[in-house]
Amino acid sequence: MKKHTILIVDDEEMILKSIVRVLRNENYQILTAQSGEKGLAVLKDYDVHLVISDQKMPGMNGLDFLKRVKTDYPKSLTIMLTGQSELEIAMDAINEAGVYKFILKPWNDNELKVTIRRALETIELIWERESLLQQVKSRDAVLQKLEKENPGISKVERDEDGYIILD
């Protein structure tokens, strides 16, 4: 399986370090940023599969950051990891920023690992479906082009014994 890229955003450096430790043996490319603004800059330079963000940060808050991610990078999945348990924030995260998961601090390391794996599997499925759809579309285009140039070429005719009729 190819190496996935994860971006973690939190204004608290020690949170970033502890999560990097948790994911040490998971074979991901891990990027970190200490603000939403810096996170957006990272997203410009890397293909990021999964974005994990804190809510309360100086400058842009996590909700606004994840909303931006959703509109600018719709192929990425997002997770909110926050110490704020207010229902309102969770609702906004789900309804407005369309997060994949809402996780409370302090988190459970194993749950976090499993959640990240699931998220990446989900992304993998979505991306695979996209590429398959793309393949089907391009093959379809080739066939249509052939049919246009040589009408009937994309159809196979058989006689009553099942033999293919060649003109």
Next chain:
Amino acid sequence: MKNISRSLRKSKGNNAQSNHRDDFDREYELTAGLHEQIVEESYARLKEKAARLEASEQKYRQMAASLEIELQKKVQEIKETQSQLIHQEKMASIGHLAAGVAHEINNPMGFVSSNLNTLKEYEKDIRSLVEHYRSFLSGLNETMAAEEVRKAITGGLERIIKLEEEIDIDFILEDLPNLIEESLEGAGRINKIVIDLKDFAHPGEDEQKFADINKNLDSTLNIVWNELKYKAKITKDYGELPLVKCYSQQLNQVFMNILVNAAQAIDEKGEIKITTISEDEHIKITISDTGSGISETNLSKIFDPFFTTKEVGKGTGLGLNVAYNIINKHNGTIEVKSRLGSGTTFSIRLPVNGH
């Protein structure tokens, strides 16, 4: 009455004629009788009136007494409601505080417990490496031939190097002191929050004590730090203050209400300035912000109970009312100046000896 006057007139008219004396006597008697009757009648009426008056006075006295009792009851009720209000407001602000404090605690709690989990993993790796070293050592002994020793060393070293790479021991050894240092710092942060909370709340403080108001301001600042840190630059200009006899925790509640309001008035980024100064047997605390300010119509109402401009559920409308009552209780004054768009300043003046 008409009858009497008529008879009197008659009697005057007949006075000149002495031969009518008998008539006069008779008339006089009649008049006197009449008079007596009238006096008696009015006396009875007066008596009756007096009795009625007395009865009604009695009634009024009773009413006054019961009114007095009623009044006492109402005063007591109002007092109770007021202390209940203060309590309620305190609870609401504690709830508000708890959410902020929870966030402040959950962050260090998050990385400290995660780090400890990682430490557990490191420990497993280090232990297995040590076990490898030990079995390597016990595999060597003096009676072995040189060839055997060389073989054992080569084999053992290979296994050890492989395991070292597998667990990435260099990384673990490099990271261990950082992990411990960061976790200790996190634990220290949690500890500080708890101490601040205790300083802030002082449960069951019913009597006045001498307090250093600068310290009160600092411990309150720490508690609401979560609310302020992203929005406001805090400037402190503390003067040297005498100890002030006060209900220290209640004053903290006042400071917290004003500081939280100040932070909420600031939209993006602003400044909160706290000044303290000592002036003839009083101290003066000024808290000003560069927030959105308060309109003139609202400014006259801000100390009223239940007056709030915040969304439903965001404010009780009691914060500043309670602040006002608490400062009043200290025989101090609280004043507010504000201009829409440029900010608000609260000034509190407190007597040093509590009177």
